[in-house]
Amino acid sequence: xxxxxxxxxxxxxxxxxxxxxxxxxxxxxxxxxxxxxxxxxxxxxxxxxxxxxxxxxxxxxxxxxxxxxxxxxxxxxxxxxxxxxxxxxxxxxxxxxxxxxxxxxxxxxxxxxxxxxxxxxxxxxxxxxxxxxxxxxxxxxxxxxxxxxxxxxxxxxxxxxxxxxxxxxxxxxxxxxxxxxxxxxxxxxxxxxxxxxxxxxxxxxxxxxxxxxxxxxxxxxxxxxxxxxxxxxxxxxxxxxxxxxxxxxxxxxxxxxxxxxxxxxxxxxxxxxxxxxxxxxxxxxxxxxxxxx
Amino acid sequence: xxxxxxxxxxxxxxxxxxxxxxxxxxxxxxxxxxxxxxxxxxxxxxxxxxxxxxxxxxxxxxxxxxxxxxxxxxxxxxxxxxxxxxxxxxxxxxxxxxxxxxxxxxxxxxxxxxxxxxxxxxxxxxxxxxxxxxxxxxxxxxxxxxxxxxxxxxxxxxxxxxxxxxxxxxxxxxxxxxxxxxxxxxxxxxxxxxxxxxxxxxxxxxxxxxxxxxxxxxxxxxxxxxxxxxxxxxxxxxxxxxxxxxxxxxxxxxxxxxxxxxxxxxxxxxxxxxxxxxxxxxxxxxxxxxxxx
Numbered sequence: 001x002x003x004x005x006x007x008x009x010x011x012x013x014x015x016x017x018x019x020x021x022x023x024x025x026x027x028x029x030x031x032x033x034x035x036x037x038x039x040x041x042x043x044x045x046x047x048x049x050x051x052x053x054x055x056x057x058x059x060x061x062x063x064x065x066x067x068x069x070x071x072x073x074x075x076x077x078x079x080x081x082x083x084x085x086x087x088x089x090x091x092x093x094x095x096x097x098x099x100x101x102x103x104x105x106x107x108x109x110x111x112x113x114x115x116x117x118x119x120x121x122x123x124x125x126x127x128x129x130x131x132x133x134x135x136x137x138x139x140x141x142x143x144x145x146x147x148x149x150x151x152x153x154x155x156x157x158x159x160x161x162x163x164x165x166x167x168x169x170x171x172x173x174x175x176x177x178x179x180x181x182x183x184x185x186x187x188x189x190x191x192x193x194x195x196x197x198x199x200x201x202x203x204x205x206x207x208x209x210x211x212x213x214x215x216x217x218x219x220x221x222x223x224x225x226x227x228x229x230x231x232x233x234x235x236x237x238x239x240x241x242x243x244x245x246x247x248x249x250x251x252x253x254x255x256x257x258x259x260x261x262x263x264x265x266x267x268x269x270x271x272x273x274x275x276x277x278x279x280x281x282x283x284x285x286x287x288x289x290x291x292x293x
Numbered sequence: 294x295x296x297x298x299x300x301x302x303x304x305x306x307x308x309x310x311x312x313x314x315x316x317x318x319x320x321x322x323x324x325x326x327x328x329x330x331x332x333x334x335x336x337x338x339x340x341x342x343x344x345x346x347x348x349x350x351x352x353x354x355x356x357x358x359x360x361x362x363x364x365x366x367x368x369x370x371x372x373x374x375x376x377x378x379x380x381x382x383x384x385x386x387x388x389x390x391x392x393x394x395x396x397x398x399x400x401x402x403x404x405x406x407x408x409x410x411x412x413x414x415x416x417x418x419x420x421x422x423x424x425x426x427x428x429x430x431x432x433x434x435x436x437x438x439x440x441x442x443x444x445x446x447x448x449x450x451x452x453x454x455x456x457x458x459x460x461x462x463x464x465x466x467x468x469x470x471x472x473x474x475x476x477x478x479x480x481x482x483x484x485x486x487x488x489x490x491x492x493x494x495x496x497x498x499x500x501x502x503x504x505x506x507x508x509x510x511x512x513x514x515x516x517x518x519x520x521x522x523x524x525x526x527x528x529x530x531x532x533x534x535x536x537x538x539x540x541x542x543x544x545x546x547x548x549x550x551x552x553x554x555x556x557x558x559x560x561x562x563x564x565x566x567x568x569x570x571x572x573x574x575x576x577x578x579x580x581x582x583x584x585x586x
Contacts, residue, residue: 039412041411041415078412078415080406080408080412080413080415080416080419081412081415083415083416083419083427084415084416084418084419084425085419085426086383086384086387086419086425086426086427087380087381087383087384087386087387087426087427088380088426090379090380090383091379091380093380094379094380112406112407112408112435113373113405114405114435114437115373115405116463116465116467116468117465118334119332119371119373119374120373122334122371122373122374122376122377123373123376123377125377126373126376126377126378126379132377132379133378133379133380133381134376134379134380142405142407142435142437142438143437143471144407144435144436144437144460144468144471144472145435145460145463145465145467145468145471146465146466146467146468146469146470146471146472147467147470147471148467148470149465149467149468167437167438170409170438172409172410172438172439172442173439174409174438174439174440174441174442175409175437175438175439175442176439177439177440177441177483178436178437178438178439178440178471178480178483179437179439181474181475181478181479181480181483182474182475185474186474187471187474187480190470190471190474
């Protein structure tokens with residue numbers, strides 16, 4: 001089955017809901033293109049004077065939200081760091097996601113989930129359905145089982161005005177052994193093209209199917225002939241700050257697709273904590289850099 | 294970095310622990326090569342007269358364990374179906390994993406996790422570290438970010454006598470758009486070869502790095518020149534029963550690698566519930582079929 005076939009038979013968009021792409025585009029225009037990662041790593045918890053337990057995770061997360069909730073376009077809790085503490089950690093994540101919604105900042109649950117059929121539908125239920133305790137505005141997905149295997153999440157996101165970010169091209173050195181394979185029809189290019197096809201269902205400048213593309217992928221976008229502008233979806237670009245990319249690097253890497261880019265910074269901002277003012281200032285500085293480009 | 298480089302610099306095996314591969318090989322020899330999926334799908338919960346909530350999940354899971362815990366080599370809870378109920382569902386999964394350990398049956402947490410660096414280390418902590426409330430005997434992983442990105446889990450598994458099953462070649466039609474890409478050096482072949490390299494660190498007939506290969510992949514193993522025998526790891530083969538594969542199909546598909554295959558059946562056994570005896574009988578019939586091959 002061609003990757004784009006599913007879009008034609010897609011579930012109807014919910015007429016009463018604003019799409020995630022539209023909501024995110026508005027937030028990026030109003031606030032600037034910054035996503036702050038909420039990454040309660042053990043070392044960060046320690047440097048903030050918090051315990052490496054569920055209570056520490058929650059305190060950390062709510063502090064970040066207090067500092068950047070009215071400044072950033074989105075926040076991105078890293079699910080692995082909550083899951084590390086089992087069900088108690090996941091309860092802290094539930095409270096974090098609820099607090100983000102109350103603060104009026106969009107949430108991206110960085111879960112990198114992926115499966116097939118009714119199992120994929122269960123992940124979609126967990127992260128994208130109204131009434132789920134883990135419901136976020138969007139979730140990151142991993143397409144090793146094929147872009148179309150993510151169909152239940154693509155359709156549920158459309159129905160509920162939520163979004164997804166699909167892993168496409170990452171900057172870790174090991175990623176090339178999967179993502180670059182296939183020459184002119186590489187795995188990464190197939191994912192990019194499938195996302196473009198999927199966003200045809202959305203009106204407006206920005207669809208609700210985003211991609212994860214590393215901020216430090218260098219020339220790989222050109223080398224693999226990836227047309228991110230044609231995707232018409234948001235691009236989540238981790239790697240700003242601590243991982244080495246500057247806003248100018250983002251502009252250079254993404255070129256004409258730069259207006260779609262949601263720059264993501266985690267440690268570079270979080271290390272300024274635990275003081276609220278210091279965190280806010282660090283986020284504002286990053287945002288200024290992104291806006292200047 | 295070549296995929297096999299990490300194995301050379303691998304963390305030391307824990308000398309006091311029996312490896313997962315060794316434990317699983319013994320269970321397969323003693324009990325037969327059957328893994329029973331614990332898949333509390335909403336429709337199954339309903340047909341068993343259970344509520345679609347955390348209490349229903351737990352009742353379902355403990356019933357399956359009571360029925361097959363002394364019969365199957367392993368059980369495989371499908372994490373998505375617990376995550377669907379948020380932290381309460383994950384607490385039910387914690388109790389399920391603890392009950393499996395008490396029953397003396399090996400557990401495979403079917404989570405399909407994958408990330409990089411310290412985030413991947415957090416997933417490894419969650420599923421493979423002693424003392425984690427979600428610790429299982431093994432976990433399934435997804436390699437879209439490259440086989441080597443899974444390094445923290447590969448090393449932690451070795452250290453704690455636990456195991457992993459890495460997605461390699463699946464039988465859903467969309468899987469080919471990623472896994473078959475690359476011709477004679479396909480994505481699936483790279484994963485298979487990396488797993489083989491990784492199992493060189495383990496003595497004995499079966500290493501602790503397994504693969505997920507669909508029971509109904511047909512001729513794809515031959516078409517893609519995948520040498521599963523050389524992997525020397527267990528092969529988790531979902532698709533027995535409800536998804537269309539018979540034990541004879543498994544033998545035909547996997548050929549000389551059949552002794553490594555852990556046939557996995559879920560719905561075909563689970564639909565016999567909620568009666569304990571009916572579940573046990575259904576599992577025993579599947580096991581007889583696998584043993585006859």
